[in-house]
Amino acid sequence: MLGKGERRNRAEQALAELRSVLGLALGAAQNRRTRAETRKRQLEFERAVYGMGLATAARDSALMASLADDPARRAVWQRVTAERDRNYAEWHESGLGAVRDVVAAEAVGPAGLPWEDWLGKVGRDPGASAPRLWRIGSARVEHAPPEHGFPLAVPLLDVGHLRLNSVADSRAAVDSIVESLLVRMLSTFVPGAIRVHLWDIGHLTGPLPRLHPLTAAGLMVVHDPTRLDDLLAGLAGHIRKVHAATLRHGAGSLRETCAAAGKRVEPWQVAVLFGNGERPADELYRELNRVARTGPDAGVHLILVDVPVAGNSPMETVTFVDGEHATSSMTGPGVVVRADAPAPAASVSRAASAIGEVVLSRRGRPRTFADLLPDTLCQESARDELRTPVGFHDGAPVEVVIGDATPHALVAGPSGSGKTNFLYAMLGGLAARYPPSELEMYLLDFKEGVSFAGLTPGRKDPSWLPQARLVGVNVNTDREFGLALLRFLAEELARRAEAAKRQEVTKLAELREADPDGHWPRIVAVIDEFQALFGGRDQITQQAASLLEDVARRGRSQGIHLVLASQDIAGIEAFWGKPAVYDQCTLRIAMPKAKRVLAEHNNASVTLPRWHAVLNHESGVAHGNEIAHIPDASSRGTFDALQRRLWEEQSSPVPRLFDGAHQPELLTAAAYANPTGPVLGQVIDVADQSACPRLDPVPGRNLAVLGTATADALSIMESAALSLARLHAPGTCDFSLWCPVASLHERVGRLAEVLTGLGHVVDLRTGEDIATLTEESAERPRFVFFYAVDAAHPWLEVKEPPLMRSGLDRLRSLLKNGPTAHVHTIGWWRGVGRLKDTLGFGGTDDVGAWVALDVQGQELNSIAAGQLVDWSPRPHRAVFFDRTTHARPQVVIPFDTSTAMDPS
Template identity: 35%
Template sequence: MTWRTELERAAARLREAAGAADEVEQLLRDDASRLAATGVEQRRSELAERLRAAAAQAATGWLGEDLAAIAPGTPVWTDAPSTEAVRIGTAEIDDAPAFPALAGLLGKGHLVCDGDAADPRVAGMLQSLLLRITAANPNLELSLVDGVTLGQVFAPATALVDAGIAGPVATDHLALGRVLTAAEKRLTELRDIAARGQSIADQPFHLIVIAGLPPEVGTSMRERLAALAHAGPSARCHLVLCGWKQLPHRESLPAIEHATYLHCKEGEVRLGSLPLPVRLDAAPPPSLVRAVYGSRAQQRKEAGELSVADLVPEVLWSASSRNGLSTVIGRDQAGRSQGGDVEVAFDDATPHWLIGGRTGGGKTVFLLDVLYGLATRYSPSELELYLLDFKEGVSFTEFTPSPLDPSWIPHVKAVGVESDREYGVAVLGALRAELSRRAGLMKRAGATRLARLRELRPETPLPRIVAVVDEFHVLFAGNDRLAGEAVAHLEELARKGRSYGVHLVLASQTISGIEALYSKKDSIFGQFPLRVALPGAKHLLDEGNDAADGISVGQAVINDAGGIKGRNRTCRFPDASSAEDLLTGLRRQLWERRDSDVEPVVFRGFDEQHLEDDPRFADLAPTHAPVALLGRAVDVHMSSVGYQFDRSPGRHLAVLGTSAVAADMLAAAAVSLGRQHEPGSVAFEVAATAVGVEDTARQVVSELEAGGHECRRLAPGSILNAKRAKPTYLVWFGADGADGQPSALRNLLLHGPADGVHLVGWWRGARRFLDDIGGSAGREHCAGVVALNIAGNDLAAITGGYERAWEARTNRCLVIDRHAGTQTLAVPYVRPGRLDGLPVQDIPGKVESR
């Protein structure tokens, strides 16, 4: 074999980015006499030229060119390089530069140097190497360690740290330990991904550059570095390790596998087995450093950020929900160029989601991104939304009409703001009823999945339903009857929802400590494979999966496998709160495309409810079964709550509690009853014996008379003795004490309905009411009871005990119909501004002592 053949082999090795050219070393050693013969200069020149050509092919552009010759305006690469070699200096022949000295790094192995950044030659090499790698690789993560110059060698790379491409420079052994722990965790995750047969080619390279080891580094830390070097290349993790030098009287250094060694002696540098000295590259020009790092930082910022506008598809409502729902919610660190948009879905694989994060961690913003993304992709015939917020916030108010903006998101069916637990349970119950309805449709159609049912019954509207519950843990607070009902509903929805197109999103600061879920935690939360961990999320991911510990506001860890390690994807999502104008225009655009004028039901926990705003009140007309309207139910549709009067024994109504709201409820009952009788067919008698109700009584009389009804004011002493020639409603503001005639009251209660006489009365004392009607024996003589601010045990004494769970609360009442066997939590009708003008002790829900 001729030396020319051997030279060709050496050049081929360089093209493969082997770097050291072992064959060239052997060539020079074995054929020294031949090179010493005539024509040695020509042969050396030919050898150098061939090696320069090979190096130019092995490391092009940013990876191999002289940095001093590259213009600052040269763009960084947007695609990953196809080669593994990178220049670290120049090999010399007779003290003259001969060809670039290369080392295989990303995708190949590691670079280990026995010198550190305290040596200016090594410092310059590190700075040039870092610049080359950064300029050539858009998909890169850096960890920087400098235990000898305390970060000075990496000072030019500050822009990379600020952009999140590199972490803060580690300068001591503790910080180095954290770097290694993060690298080991990442390595484990990537190996788990690869073990499942998934590609890791789109994952960023992780390059750990150690300019010098801190002095406190001991044997265990060195062994960890060696272990990381051993396993790193298969998981896209590589090391540039400087200061790896055997010291006298110290333990032997562990071997660093897959490494090219760089030896820095006094006056001479050698690279691997290359038989020539190497002059290491000097630090790059500052103008080039600023240009490269600034450009890469800007690209990372642009690639990692997604605007709210990016969530909106080009064509609105163009997607079908037949097989599921999906939307883009953010962008991961791979960025736009690497296809880094993060898409999440409601489908068979991820039917339900759990979202966790501390207050201020971005839950509301994330939910807005999701909801607007879905609402722009799917029409109301493909998607329905139910939104509940159990905190004192305004998470979902912008999806509803307001005095300033009459538009709303047409997909929304019900919204709860500062919701009652009862309202949340009602929504879950309604969704469970929808499951049953769809199950019946599937059974009759012979379908097993929603997609198939939609094929078989295209005429039946079957949109997918997404129910979002923010701060859902409030729904399960304690371990009472309501919590039990909520758990039963939630378990059924979680188990069966995927089959029938009903999907849940539960958001909270934590999922731990919910007593009512202790025995159901696994069976329920096990049905929520998609986990979204925001800053401060606790117990959302699996134990040992701490991927969310280091993220900042605006970032989320998306895990589609129930929180297990190895399935995390970290992304940055847009800030919807900063795009108010865009969302306002988008909401109006969706609203204008609606095909129905039915507004979403909005339950605002502490809003007043007024009789005049009730659509049922506007539709009242004369009927043989009149109903006294009392308030709006705490249910999905905020139904009207009333009490029906007929000639059955006991059809009277008593409102109990010290609050003046009771007077407004009596007024609403009387006025609504008046609309259901022909003028002159009934009489109304109004008695006002409570202090402060005179104005309300006068308004009632005025409104009834305006409707054409006969109306009489009764004075104390004559209330129960009045002669009645026609059916009559006695509206009594302050019936405590029965006007001194309890026997007459009991006679009216017992015989009045048969004669068409009904009492609508207000008692301020629950025990007083029970005494007036004759004690427990008289319970059946007044079948209708409205509880305001009375204690549960007092109400139980009146009703027989089954309302012991009643807890009086602000702006709530309990409407009981003993004959119908119903009890309905409601928001009472009040005069506009009533709650603003009441002292605290008079607001319904503030229980007075007996």
């Protein structure tokens, strides 16, 4: 057992060991804390150095002085600068040259070269693309020597925007960057490819004065500093228009559209906004950000100076730190940016003036119809659309596009406004680009005139427009012809729709791919003064409205396009409550002073000068307006010269001409060359066909001509007789000509001479012997032509003993029994009532066909097999009905038989 002293010694020894251990632990903790505090101080110092940049830190005298008293900081500084030197050496070895090579390759021409190489020269055509980078100055790593600098270029056109943030005394450098960048762009491309907008919140006269010569040429617009809203609204409208156009082409951006077209289809819009660092009002700020977000895809780009903007748009930023130096989002804070030295002011002014003069001289040179035409004729495909320039704006062509997205067009302009000239410019441009296999035209003019007649062969000029298939002129009184055209288009639409259904496709382009051997051209139907179709409250108006609406609605997918022109499209009752036609006519063309063709509140046509037009592919909405000067396309040596060239180079059938002001000649009728029966007149229809009923040996195959219009009645009788004489070989049929009217004897006698000269036997009766009539049967066909039957009634009504049978009884028997025995009667009665008197009760079945002249429609209802005849008489027109073949009567034009009746 230990003693008390020994226990005390052991306790003191243990306490000493504890104190030693605790001392060691406290010392270790203190050392760790010291090291941690040192490390923390080093990290904070390193962060501060990287935050301000090594070059800036090296210039900070307080920070550099702290290194002498703090070995830890000094160690960090030595390591960081060593790493910088090592990294810079590696970058200088390979990266610096690579940067210079990239800028040289992507900022070609004026986009990257010194101004001495290009300033004052006119640029090239932009083609489909722009340089990817644009030089704005030079840059170098902060500590690097000047000779280690490199060019700084930023993406802009078709990519994004540029923002410049200034400080005091940096405005000169900012203006230098902006001016240099604009001059580079303007000098890279042909004048007109870049449109500049300037807005400065603090300058009433506008910034960048050396570029102001561009304003006279319209290449630069200086906007009112108080109306930023107008500028942004204009840019937004332009973006909407371009986006709509790109979507029509199935592209996502203007850049893609240009790439597909292989050319620039829309100029770039560059808006330079000089602000004061304050955020615009909320609505303006939202509109600015919308433009910034959607602009690049539409070719709209912003250069913002001290204008705040949200960070959700493609934008590079240059921020000045003093009057000359800046940093860039392209290179980061460790790189010093400096603006290039500006070109001499006089040189910039001269260059701007030269660019403007090119535009003015190009605009000043009279643009002619020849400028609308391609270098090589008829080389383009209409698979997807039809496209042609029709005029010019600032020397640049303005195009009309007709396709799936803009299927139909409305053209409006008062008399003398140039509407016809515009149509010629459009038709000429289309014909010059698309061969007849790609494009067919159907042209109809309801005015009194011959606007389109020259597109068919004439006495002086035998040429015709190869793409024209039908030309109708002077049809102001022949609304049936317009209805026939719409009916033809509807039938063609049904034919194409059926073919598309068989091929399991929906569009013309797809049908052409599925059936490459088929004939599927695009069809353009131009109807001038189309409102004449709806000028009456009758069946024509109802049917035309229905057909036009159907073609307008469904034609887009099958390549059938309407161009509807009018002096004033207001007040068309047929379309009240039927907006389908107007809605489908998304292409609107307004001539000077035109009304109601553009959208409401779009008054662009009111101040339009003569020979100009507003073209709008956006249903007339204001942002779609394009102003174009339309060159003279209708004078001698313009369209006619093109037509002759096309006629000589392109093979196509002769188009059909329908001229409502002239009676067609019998000798020129296709049906007269190869008749199948009596030719009565030309049917008002798209096809060149004649009214030609068959006279088969069956009951009722007789024909009545009704009315008091003597000249037309004689023409119909003569046409029928001459065509029957042509149908039968000489000596194989006989003719009986009966005429009780003395004033007609000479004319009927001349017909008898012509028939006899053709080798036929003619029985000519002009007196009371008519009452004896003829046999009801014959060994060979006999055709009885009875003129003014009602005038012979006094002779026919005499009853002869002993049977007390009259000539009228024999005539009725002839009409009843003659056709089955090859004896057919073509009689002329001067009224429906007179015909009924002749036929008697129940005899109307014995006349199976009739031609009515100056007879009202309601008088014809009783002999039209239950049809309602909607007919009002007019000169040199007749209505024909054959109960065995017709669902409704046909309007016909009696032939001019004067040449055919000449015995010589």
